[in-house]
Amino acid sequence: MHDSSNNRAKLSVLLMQLPVPNNPPLNTPLAAGYLKAYAYAQGLSEFAEIEILPRDLADAAGDALLVDEIVARRPDVLGVSLYTWNSERSIDVVRRVKDYLPELRAVVGGPEVQKDNAWVLEHPAVDVAVIGEGEQTFAELLQSWCDWRLAIGDWDKQLPIPNTQYPISGLAFRDADGELIFTPERAALNDLSAIPSPYLAEYLDLPTDGMMMVEVSRWCPYSCSFCLYGRNMGSKLGNRYFGLERVLSEIRWGREQGIRRVHFVEANLNLVPLFWPLMRALEDLNADRQITFYAELRGEHLTDEVVGALDHANVRYVEVGLQTANLAALKASLRRTDLRKWAAGTRRLYAHDIEVYLDVILGLPADDEAGIAETLDFIQSEELGSYDVFTLQVLPGTAVRQQARQYGLSFQDRPPYYIRGTDRLSYADLRRLRRELKIGANVPPDAVEGMPEPRRDALARRADRFAADAPGCIEQLWLLDSGLAVDSLTMRQLAAHVDVVIMGEDLAAHAPFLSAAIRCNPTTIFDIYIYCEDAPPSADMLAQWREALPFQPGYLDRVAMYQSAESSHGYIRVSPRCFLVLPWTSTAEPVALRNAAEIIWRFELADGDGLPLGAWFAAGGRGIYLQFQPGCAAGYRSRVQEALERWEHETGRQVWIGAA
Numbered sequence: 001m002h003d004s005s006n007n008r009a010k011l012s013v014l015l016m017q018l019p020v021p022n023n024p025p026l027n028t029p030l031a032a033g034y035l036k037a038y039a040y041a042q043g044l045s046e047f048a049e050i051e052i053l054p055r056d057l058a059d060a061a062g063d064a065l066l067v068d069e070i071v072a073r074r075p076d077v078l079g080v081s082l083y084t085w086n087s088e089r090s091i092d093v094v095r096r097v098k099d100y101l102p103e104l105r106a107v108v109g110g111p112e113v114q115k116d117n118a119w120v121l122e123h124p125a126v127d128v129a130v131i132g133e134g135e136q137t138f139a140e141l142l143q144s145w146c147d148w149r150l151a152i153g154d155w156d157k158q159l160p161i162p163n164t165q166y167p168i169s170g171l172a173f174r175d176a177d178g179e180l181i182f183t184p185e186r187a188a189l190n191d192l193s194a195i196p197s198p199y200l201a202e203y204l205d206l207p208t209d210g211m212m213m214v215e216v217s218r219w220c221p222y223s224c225s226f227c228l229y230g231r232n233m234g235s236k237l238g239n240r241y242f243g244l245e246r247v248l249s250e251i252r253w254g255r256e257q258g259i260r261r262v263h264f265v266e267a268n269l270n271l272v273p274l275f276w277p278l279m280r281a282l283e284d285l286n287a288d289r290q291i292t293f294y295a296e297l298r299g300e301h302l303t304d305e306v307v308g309a310l311d312h313a314n315v316r317y318v319e320v321g322l323q324t325a326n327l328a329a330l331k332a333s334l335r336r337t338d339l340r341k342w343a344a345g346t347r348r349l350y351a352h353d354i355e356v357y358l359d360v361i362l363g364l365p366a367d368d369e370a371g372i373a374e375t376l377d378f379i380q381s382e383e384l385g386s387y388d389v390f391t392l393q394v395l396p397g398t399a400v401r402q403q404a405r406q407y408g409l410s411f412q413d414r415p416p417y418y419i420r421g422t423d424r425l426s427y428a429d430l431r432r433l434r435r436e437l438k439i440g441a442n443v444p445p446d447a448v449e450g451m452p453e454p455r456r457d458a459l460a461r462r463a464d465r466f467a468a469d470a471p472g473c474i475e476q477l478w479l480l481d482s483g484l485a486v487d488s489l490t491m492r493q494l495a496a497h498v499d500v501v502i503m504g505e506d507l508a509a510h511a512p513f514l515s516a517a518i519r520c521n522p523t524t525i526f527d528i529y530i531y532c533e534d535a536p537p538s539a540d541m542l543a544q545w546r547e548a549l550p551f552q553p554g555y556l557d558r559v560a561m562y563q564s565a566e567s568s569h570g571y572i573r574v575s576p577r578c579f580l581v582l583p584w585t586s587t588a589e590p591v592a593l594r595n596a597a598e599i600i601w602r603f604e605l606a607d608g609d610g611l612p613l614g615a616w617f618a619a620g621g622r623g624i625y626l627q628f629q630p631g632c633a634a635g636y637r638s639r640v641q642e643a644l645e646r647w648e649h650e651t652g653r654q655v656w657i658g659a660a
């Protein structure tokens with residue numbers, strides 16, 4: 001590719017990281033930042049231009065818009081960070097980009113890229129896979145491509161697949177016969193100071209309401225069988241940590257950008273040697289306590305002094321990961337926990353008012369119903385407060401995957417790789433226990449983790465019929481006026497989460513457009529609000545209409561698997577979500593419609609009206625679409641909204657606000 005800025009040829013590299021569907025603010029492409037910072041530190045800026053896909057696109061755009069934006073940049077190399085939540089979507093985007101740019105070389109890296117994860121390594125859209133820590137491998141790969149182009153003097157020729165004669169460590173690729181080749185394993189970096197800070201180099205843009213991820217070390221002395229981090233990062237710390245001044249400079253930089261939440265990317269913050277100087281320095285740097293910190297900690301080592309230091313530094317959220325208190329499951333998971341010491345340390349956090357995330361994993365090897373009961377008893381008897389429930393993910397590259405036969409583990413073959421049964425717990429057992437545990441943990445039992453909540457303003461008409469919320473990114477399709485034509489350009493500009501508002505009688509008329517939009521954006525979450533003046537369509541008709549729309553199971557559909565009594569498919573369809581917006585006077589029964597759509601009751605308020613909260617709750621359905629009549633005073637509106645927020649919190653229902 002020709003670089004016109006300095007009139008010399010350069011390799012054009014684009015890096016992409018797609019978000020967790022319901023949490024774009026967390027999607028700091030730190031790995032991409034490290035790749036760029038390390039490659040440039042090795043002198044590659046002379047030969048390569050590395051761009052990180054801007055966050056407003058990566059975080060909000062639907063599949064087709066991503067494809068178009070990547071194609072418009074015409075990179076030679078597309079590097080993609082693959083995590084469980086984005087791997088299928090990312091690879092499918094790459095596949096589609098290659099239809100337009102057949103010469104493109106796609107390089108994948110990240111936790112999903114493991115020797116035992118054949119679906120990624122053998123995917124036809126993937127040219128080269130980087131296994132393990134990526135900075136050195138990726139820089140060497142780019143250097144080899146730059147050298148090759150310099151040697152042949154042609155900067156437009158397709159880059160070759162690496163060859164086996166002069167192998168670069170840490171790669172997997174297919175040879176000319178299609179056979180998968182692995183080069184020797186890549187040794188991890190001895191000293192992390194070789195990677196300049198991508199924040200300080202201004203390679204990463206942060207949304208001000210976002211969270212800043214700050215890595216301290218790459219190390220964990222443990223090797224729990226279900227975890228990839230401990231296994232990948234190694235038990236020897238050596239110099240595999242960033243210096244105190246570097247960490248503090250990043251946090252200072254984040255403060256200047258307006259960041260108020262910092263998430264330490266660190267398995268056991270209280271075990272790293274940097275802990276004490278870091279805590280003391282943060283006490284000064286963050287004396288006004290404007291930043292709150294999140295950290296993962298080792299519970300057994302939480303002495304009074306350690307917890308006091310966390311408190312003074314304003315570490316307000318911590319994860320201490322119990323996972324299980326069943327000794328057999330702890331042993332089988334290769335997890336060394338001194339339960340009593342761990343509980344005492346965790347209680348000290350509560351004493352300092354630090355919010356604790358305490359996790360329990362369902363489906364661990366050698367765990368059973370009695371073991372799960374034991375875990376719950378332990379949490380209660382040790383007064384450890386509330387917990388959260390996670391379903392075991394049999395992740396690529398982990399020891400638990402290698403133990404699958406030993407413990408009779410069956411699991412999904414694609415992300416999230418949820419456990420489907422063990423030698424001690426059938427799918428039905430797991431499903432029942434999961435539900436009981438979630439109810440016990442005060443978590444909605446049927447919520448799909450990672451699924452975006454319906455937008456509160458979905459029923460408020462935005463600027464125009466096809467409202468654009470991010471540049472070129474459409475989040476609302478207002479199709480209430482009949483006879484509107486939606487062009488193919490619109491389909492290619494949709495966001496990753498789109499609200500569609502249509503009339504009940506127009507369902508059939510809009511099906512062709514929606515089908516085309518879904519085909520164009522197979523991972524977009526479509527929330528379809530079906531507005532009905534009178535009687536709604538029947539449940540059967542609605543279900544058939546939804547069923548006829550195109551569908552390709554993806555990550556969130558597999559996350560939802562446990563909603564189904566059958567595990568045979570391994571997924572359940574989550575999009576489109578259909579909502580029937582009915583007049584409050586409608587006699588429709590939410591229960592009768594529940595397999596097709598959820599009801600939202602339409603209700604108008606005049607100034608000073610009381611809120612019939614009890615009647616709304618008794619009516620069932622998903623919630624209320626509230627319209628204020630003209631003349632409602634601003635003070636009344638804000639009092640109503642405050643009351644509704646409390647009602648939502650207490651009941652789990654939702655309120656949509658619109659104007660009459």
Ligand code: SF4
Nearest residue numbers: 220222224227230267
């Ligand atoms: S679960 Fe935590 S302690 Fe265990 S190996 Fe992973 S990072 Fe280390």
